[in-house]
Structure formats: structure tokens, C-alpha cells
Amino acid sequence: MAGELKVEIADWEGSVWKGDATFFTAPSVEGSIGVYPRHEPLLAILGEGEIKVLPSDTPEVRVRITGGFLSVDSDIVTIVAEDAELVPAAK
Amino acid sequence: MAGSQKVYRARIKSTQSLKKIFRAMELIAASRIGRARDAAASQRPYANALTRAVSLAASHVGEEIRHPLLTEREGVQRVALLIMAADRGMAGAYTANVLREAEAHAAELEADGFQVDRYVVGRRALSYYEFRGVPIKRSWLGSSDSPSFAVAKEIAAALLDAFEAPEEDPDAVGQLHVVYTHFRNMVSQTPRMVRMLPLEFVEDAEDAEEVTVVQERISGETAKAEIFPLYSFEPSPAGVLDALLPRYVRSRILDCLLQAAASELANRQRAMHTATDNAEDLVRKYTRLANQARQADITQEISEIVSGADALAAGR
Numbered sequence: 001m002a003g004e005l006k007v008e009i010a011d012w013e014g015s016v017w018k019g020d021a022t023f024f025t026a027p028s029v030e031g032s033i034g035v036y037p038r039h040e041p042l043l044a045i046l047g048e049g050e051i052k053v054l055p056s057d058t059p060e061v062r063v064r065i066t067g068g069f070l071s072v073d074s075d076i077v078t079i080v081a082e083d084a085e086l087v088p089a090a091k
Numbered sequence: 092m093a094g095s096q097k098v099y100r101a102r103i104k105s106t107q108s109l110k111k112i113f114r115a116m117e118l119i120a121a122s123r124i125g126r127a128r129d130a131a132a133s134q135r136p137y138a139n140a141l142t143r144a145v146s147l148a149a150s151h152v153g154e155e156i157r158h159p160l161l162t163e164r165e166g167v168q169r170v171a172l173l174i175m176a177a178d179r180g181m182a183g184a185y186t187a188n189v190l191r192e193a194e195a196h197a198a199e200l201e202a203d204g205f206q207v208d209r210y211v212v213g214r215r216a217l218s219y220y221e222f223r224g225v226p227i228k229r230s231w232l233g234s235s236d237s238p239s240f241a242v243a244k245e246i247a248a249a250l251l252d253a254f255e256a257p258e259e260d261p262d263a264v265g266q267l268h269v270v271y272t273h274f275r276n277m278v279s280q281t282p283r284m285v286r287m288l289p290l291e292f293v294e295d296a297e298d299a300e301e302v303t304v305v306q307e308r309i310s311g312e313t314a315k316a317e318i319f320p321l322y323s324f325e326p327s328p329a330g331v332l333d334a335l336l337p338r339y340v341r342s343r344i345l346d347c348l349l350q351a352a353a354s355e356l357a358n359r360q361r362a363m364h365t366a367t368d369n370a371e372d373l374v375r376k377y378t379r380l381a382n383q384a385r386q387a388d389i390t391q392e393i394s395e396i397v398s399g400a401d402a403l404a405a406g407r
Contacts, residue, residue: 010140012240012345014133028325029334043144044325045334069335071144073320080140082338 003037004056007077009063011084017053017061024053026070026079035072042072050087051079062087096388099381103374110370116181117363123236124277124356130237131274131349138342145335151328158329159255160336161290167265170205171228171253172197173246173287173344175271175351176216178235182355183362185272186215189351192282193270200268208264210250212348228253228262236352243345250344251337254288271347272354280354287343290336 004020025034027049035042046068053061068081174193176186197207208228211217213235220227229249234242256263267288272280324331 008136010136012134012137012342013130015136030325033325041320041322042325043147043322043331045331069141069144069331069338071140071147071322073322078140080137080144 003075005035005037005072005075005077007053007079009051009053009065009079009081009084011065011068011081016081016084016086017063019053019058019061020056021053021077022056024051024077026051027065028070035077037075039072039075041074043069044071045069046079046081096381096384099377099384103377103381106370106373106377110367110374113363113366113370117360117367120356120360120363124353124360127237127349127353127356131346131353134342134345134349138346141335141339141342145332145339147322148324148328148332148335151322151324152332158332158336160251160288160340163289164254164265167258167263168205169208169264170200170266170268171208171210171250171264172200173210173250173267173269174212174216175269175347176211176213176219176235177355177359178214178233179359180215181362182359183365185355185358185362186213186219188282189270189272190216190219192284196268196270196284205266208253208262210246212246212351236355238345238348238352240345243341243348246348247337247341247344250288251340269344269347271351272358274350274353274357277357280357285347287340290340 004022005024007017007019007021007024008015009017023034023036025032026044027047028044029047030044032049033042033044046065048066049064051063051065053063055061063081064085064087065079065081066083068079068084070077070079172193174189176189180186193209197209200207209220209225210228211220211230212232214232217227217230217232231242231246250264250267253262253264254267266286268284269287270282270284273283274280
């Protein structure tokens, strides 16, 4: 039984999004990476692009970022971006 | 002597209007200080995550870390000194204290045979140096009390460029030192010098809040250091470190800027509070003097009337 990822997306102005998720993808400099719960510890540099998070209880959340990094450690995910902006949900 | 009464009244009036200005400035500073502290606090998650990531990447690179930002540059006898002062006065001795610290430090460096390149933040510092004919490499003006990430980015980019420039470049520097005012709390702010580049790995025991990479953590020797699980890196530990270190420097510069801003506002608030109190004292003093003058006028008038009446009575 996989747990949930505790995701926090922040830029220098503070937290942009925070919550539990079952899956997310992020644009690393070497290509897009997807992370499910119980991923091995990871530290990746992010390029420009969109992070897609699948929260456990709400529809998909998308965040536009320009550069940054992400760390995954025992299902705790910290994404730190230069500039992060929530993309409004498509109707 | 109705003249002196008039003079006092005019002084009271002008002092009162000054007092209003001081009071307004005090309130403005007080309200901005909250914002400056919030900005410093909201930057903290970013800074903490960054520091953790840097020490993590460093611990995985292994013993041999040969990163240009971490190694002392031989042969470059120049030091960049970044001085963070205020754009405006009316902050007591704030700018003067920073400049004194900076100049004391610059003198030390020059005595050691280094050449000092000054980079300044804040109009007051710029005018101080311009007046004395001291050359300034670069200056950033207009945002000393509300620094933004964009400014920190610009400053960091300029200084990293200077640090990474080839030796022949006249702008090349071997070290970067920063003089700013450390915001300890609302009543205590002290000017401080830190060596930013090459990155210094000394943990500041004085306040745990300040994030600095620990030397021991990097070489993996201390028991204090967090024990990290085995991570995987994208693209590679060294690549990650490469990407993170400039960001780390930028975040440190932003942290210094935010602290300097909070200190500036705290100093301004205090200075303006004192000025308001002084204006009140002056108003009180002038009111007394004006009353005295009025009393003297009245006394004189009475004595003139009485002596006139006496003279008339005597002459009859």
C-alpha cells in the first residue's frame, strides 16, 4: 500500500501550493520526470516548464515554473522554483 | 514687546508641522517594517530547502570538491566589497554605521595588500563615496527599503560575473565580502561583514536561524551534520551542485538585503520617534516662552497705564 506524497511547491516569495498527491511530473533539465510515492531519494535540477500534480482528492494542479530544483525524500517532496505560478484549471 | 510673542508663535507652528511629518514618517516605517519582516520570513522556506540541497549535493560529490565558487582564487589581488546602505537618510546613524564598518574593513584589506572594488546598494552610500571621490564599481539604487528578488538576482549576477571573470579582466575579483546590517530584533541591529565568496563554511553559532553551509558537513566529518540517505541526482551530483551554488549565493544576498531593509526601517522608525519627541519638547518650551512673553507684555501694559494714571494724579 503506497502512501501519499507530501508536496510543497515554493518560490522565494513563499509557498505556492502544498498538499498530498499521488503522482506528479516535473520538467528536469534532462527531460520530464514522474514521481510516484516511495520513489528513491532524488535531487534534480529543473528547467522551464510545467509541473503537473495529481492531488489525492482534488483535480490536477498545474504550476508553471522557470528553473529550480526538486528533492524527494521518503515521500516528502520539496520543489523550489525561481518563479512559480499556479496555472488556473482549464474548464 | 509683542514682537517676541509673534516669533514664538511662529516657531511653535513650524515645529508642530515638523512634528506631524516626523510622526507620519515613523508610522510609515513602522508599517513597512512588518512587510519587510514578512518578506524575510517568506523567503525562509526557499532558503532552507536550498541550503539543505546544497549540503546534500556536496556530501554526495565526495571528498574532492573542486568548484570555482568554493575555491580560493590565487593571483587575483582584488576583493569586491558589497555595501548595503540606505536610499534615504532620516534613519539615524544607520548609513554612517554601515559605512564605518565597510571602511574599517576596506582599510584592513588594503593593509593586507588587496585592492578593494566597491559595489554599493543605496543612494546615501553612493553620495558618500562620490563626495569623497572614491571610485564605485557599480551601484543599485532605489530599492533599499523593499528589496525584490529581481534586484538580488541582478546583484548576484554582477558579482558572480566578477568572481568568475578571467584573471586578466580588470573587473575580476578573488573574493566577495558583504557589509550589511544584521537584524537581530526590533531594538538591536548591528553592522556586519561576511565573506560570501569563495563560500565560507562556518556555521554561525550566534543565531541558528541563519543558514550557512557547514564546512564539516561538506567534508562529511561532523557528527552534527544530518545523515543523508543515498540520493540519486539529475543530472549528476556535481551538475546539481553547479546549478545550486549560484542560486545559493543569490539567496544569501537576498537574505542580506532583506535584513538590511528591516534594519533600515527599524532605525528610521526609532530616529523618527526621537525626532517626534524632540519636537514635542520644543513645542512645550516655546509655549512656555510665549506665555512668559505674553505675561511680560501684559505686566508692562499695566504698569504703563498705572504709572500714567499716577502721573496724572500727581500733576493735579
